[in-house]
Amino acid sequence: MSGLRIAVLVSGGGTNLQSVIDAVEAGVLQSKIVCVISNKETAYGLERARAHHIPDYFINPKEENYDERLFAKLQEEKVDLIVLAGYLKILAPSLIQAYRNRIINIHPSLLPKFGGKGFYGLHVHKAVLAAGEKESGATVHFVNEGVDTGEIIIQRKVNIEPDDTPESLQSRILEQIEHKILVEAIKMLEGSN
Ligand code: GRF
Numbered sequence: 001m002s003g004l005r006i007a008v009l010v011s012g013g014g015t016n017l018q019s020v021i022d023a024v025e026a027g028v029l030q031s032k033i034v035c036v037i038s039n040k041e042t043a044y045g046l047e048r049a050r051a052h053h054i055p056d057y058f059i060n061p062k063e064e065n066y067d068e069r070l071f072a073k074l075q076e077e078k079v080d081l082i083v084l085a086g087y088l089k090i091l092a093p094s095l096i097q098a099y100r101n102r103i104i105n106i107h108p109s110l111l112p113k114f115g116g117k118g119f120y121g122l123h124v125h126k127a128v129l130a131a132g133e134k135e136s137g138a139t140v141h142f143v144n145e146g147v148d149t150g151e152i153i154i155q156r157k158v159n160i161e162p163d164d165t166p167e168s169l170q171s172r173i174l175e176q177i178e179h180k181i182l183v184e185a186i187k188m189l190e191g192s193n
Contacts, residue, residue: 003030004080004190007073009037009087014045016085016106019179020186021052028183030190034077037070039089067092074099081189084143085182088120093145103143104189106182108173110155111139115148125166125173135159136169138177140185153188154181 008017017036023029036049041058049056055077059069071094074082084091084105096103107115109124114136119127128136137157142150156177160169 002190003032004186005034005078006031006081006083006186007035007037007077007079008033008045008049008083008085009039010043010045010085011038011040011088012043012045012086014043014048014086015174016178016182017045018048019183020083020085021048021054023183023186025052029186031081031186034079035073037073039066039087045086061089067095071095071098081186082143083182083186090147091143096143096145101142104140104153104185105143105148105150106178107139107141107148108136108170108178109139110135110137110157111141111148111152115139117147119148122166122170125169129160129164129166129169133160136173138173138181140181153185156181 008020010017021033024031024033033054035055035057036045037057037059038046039059039061046056057073059066082099082103109115114124114127135157137155139155140153144150158172158176
C-alpha cells in the first residue's frame with residue numbers, strides 16, 4: 001500500500017474534505033493532501049485547509065484560462081489523485097483525459113439515480129423525497145466526461161424515514177455515509193496504486 005499525493009477540490013463547506021484530513025491525520029490513510037483548490041474564494045473548505053497547514057488555492061473562474069491554471073497547479077503539486085468533494089464546476093475534458101481513473105467524485109445519491117446536471121446539494125434530496133423513494137445514499141465514482149456517470153467505486157444506502165426532510169436526509173447521508181465511503185474509496189485506491 002502506498003500513499004498518494006491528493007488534491008481536494010471544493011466549492012463549499014468542505015465537510016467531506018474534513019473527513020479526508022482527519023483520516024490522514026489519524027493514520028487511517030497513507031496519502032497526503034498536497035493542496036486544496038477552490039473555484040470560490042469564500043469556500044469554507046479553504047479555511048479548513050489553512051487550519052491544517054495544507055496549501056490552499058483559489059483559482060478565479062472569471063479570469064481567463066481557468067482550466068489551464070488548474071491543470072498547471074495539479075502538475076506543479078505532482079498530484080496522483082484528484083478528489084472532488086462538493087466541487088460544483090465541470091472539469092475540462094482535457095483534464096479528465098490527463099487524469100483518467102485518477103479523479104473521483106462523491107455524490108449524495110444512489111447513482112445512476114438522481115445524478116446529472118442540476119442534481120447537487122439539497123436539490124438531490126428534494127428530488128429523492130418527491131419521488132417517494134424508500135432509500136437513498138451516496139456514491140463515490142470515477143469522473144469521466146459525463147456528469148455523475150463514471151464507474152462506481154463504492155455506494156452505500158440509508159433508509160428514508162417518514163419524517164425526513166431534504167435537510168435531515170442531507171445531514172444523515174453526509175455524516176453516516178459520505179464521510180466514510182470517501183475515505184474508504186481513497187484507501188482502496190491506495191491499495192491498488
Ligand atoms: C456533498 O453532499 C457532496 O456529496 C456533494 O456536495 C456536498 C458537499 O458537502 N457533491 P461538503 O462541502 O463536503 O460539506
